[in-house]
Amino acid sequence: MLVAKNKVMSAPAIETENLTKEYPHGFLNLKKRTSLEGLNMQVETGEVFGFIGPNGAGKSTTIKLLMRLIFPTAGSARILGKPISDIEMHRDIGYLPEQPYFYDYLTAAELLDYFARIHDLSAADRKERVQRMLKKVGLETAGKIQLRKYSKGMLQRVGMAQAILHDPKIVILDEPMSGLDPVGRREVRDIILELKHEGKTVMFSTHILSDAEMLCDRVGVIVGGKLRGVGAPEQLVDVKTQGMEILFELAGQSVAPVLAKATRSGDRYRLQVPEAELYGAIEQLRAAGARILSVAPVRATLEELFMNLVEADRAQAAAIEVSGK
Numbered sequence: 500m501l502v503a504k505n506k507v508m509s510a511p512a513i514e515t516e517n518l519t520k521e522y523p524h525g526f527l528n529l530k531k532r533t534s535l536e537g538l539n540m541q542v543e544t545g546e547v548f549g550f551i552g553p554n555g556a557g558k559s560t561t562i563k564l565l566m567r568l569i570f571p572t573a574g575s576a577r578i579l580g581k582p583i584s585d586i587e588m589h590r591d592i593g594y595l596p597e598q599p600y601f602y603d604y605l606t607a608a609e610l611l612d613y614f615a616r617i618h619d620l621s622a623a624d625r626k627e628r629v630q631r632m633l634k635k636v637g638l639e640t641a642g643k644i645q646l647r648k649y650s651k652g653m654l655q656r657v658g659m660a661q662a663i664l665h666d667p668k669i670v671i672l673d674e675p676m677s678g679l680d681p682v683g684r685r686e687v688r689d690i691i692l693e694l695k696h697e698g699k700t701v702m703f704s705t706h707i708l709s710d711a712e713m714l715c716d717r718v719g720v721i722v723g724g725k726l727r728g729v730g731a732p733e734q735l736v737d738v739k740t741q742g743m744e745i746l747f748e749l750a751g752q753s754v755a756p757v758l759a760k761a762t763r764s765g766d767r768y769r770l771q772v773p774e775a776e777l778y779g780a781i782e783q784l785r786a787a788g789a790r791i792l793s794v795a796p797v798r799a800t801l802e803e804l805f806m807n808l809v810e811a812d813r814a815q816a817a818a819i820e821v822s823g824k
């Protein structure tokens with residue numbers, strides 16, 4: 500194989516191979532539930548990667564496996580080219596768990612100082628670092644207030660500050676936007692974008708598609724413990740053009756057959772046709788005296804793709820239950 504000499508071949512930031520987790524369940528724990536099934540996924544260095552899926556899809560399971568909080572039934576994972584059993588490597592990871600809990604009576608500054616101690620920072624370094632982190636997440640004026648007085652959005656930002664305090668190369672966030680209002684989500688999004696500009700690799704899970712669409716270089720869609728697609732958000736949904744939509748105006752009555760399929764509001768109509776039938780439909784409409792306002796391809800949104808996958812998964816689960824497996 501020919502490889503350019505000056506090209507550095509770097510390993511993906513995160514890489515999983517056949518990563519699998521089964522939990523025992525049911526009577527006497529005799530049955531097994533597969534929460535994650537043979538995950539093969541790569542997160543490239545410097546990208547923002549969104550891990551999207553409905554509740555129970557296996558997102559937190561994957562993240563906890565990467566963090567070594569739980570152990571796989573099969574398969575393996577590497578981060579920064581090292582096996583995840585490498586304790587030293589974990590210093591380069593920042594992690595925000597799903598729904599973190601912090602002791603209420605600490606101030607944000609005290610909490611961050613505690614984490615800075617864990618990371619072995621000297622007293623002088625700690626003070627400077629804690630202030631810098633508070634500023635970064637927009638809490639510089641709230642650092643001396645006890646966390647019990649914080650809003651959900653502020654707490655989430657303290658959690659982000661905790662995750663990036665030690666300047667990790669990789670930041671892994673489990674549902675960082677969940678439970679936040681649009682303002683809070685925007686603030687978390689801005690922090691993630693800033694991390695990306697600093698050259699960090701960010702992987703975060705979410706069930707909020709619009710946040711992923713806005714923020715991610717690539718997303719992985721996971722449903723029912725299985726990865727169903729990986730790619731740039733627009734790439735994932737572009738695969739399937741669902742025909743063309745014609746928007747037109749038509750005053751009065753007409754008997755053109757295509758009109759039967761159009762949806763009407765006032766004098767305006769919307770009509771969706773397969774691409775092959777576009778010109779025929781336009782001819783009919785013009786003959787009927789319609790004024791064409793626009794013609795555009797109909798693209799499935801990420802949400803539609805997602806819903807289709809979820810429905811297919813539910814149908815499959817129901818079929819398994821019926822057949823008594």
Ligand SMILES: Nc1ncnc2c1ncn2[C@@H]1O[C@H](COP(=O)(O)OP(=O)(O)O)[C@@H](O)[C@H]1O
Pocket residue numbers: 522523524532533534552553554555556557558559560561
């Ligand atoms: N400790 C556990 N014991 C048994 N089942 C679990 C455990 N943790 C998670 N699960 C199951 O694994 C599946 C995936 O869960 P999770 O990874 O938390 O999903 P997500 O984070 O995508 O919402 C769910 O069906 C969940 O009930």
Ligand SMILES: [Mg+2]
Pocket residue numbers: 558559560597673674
């Ligand atoms: Mg979860």
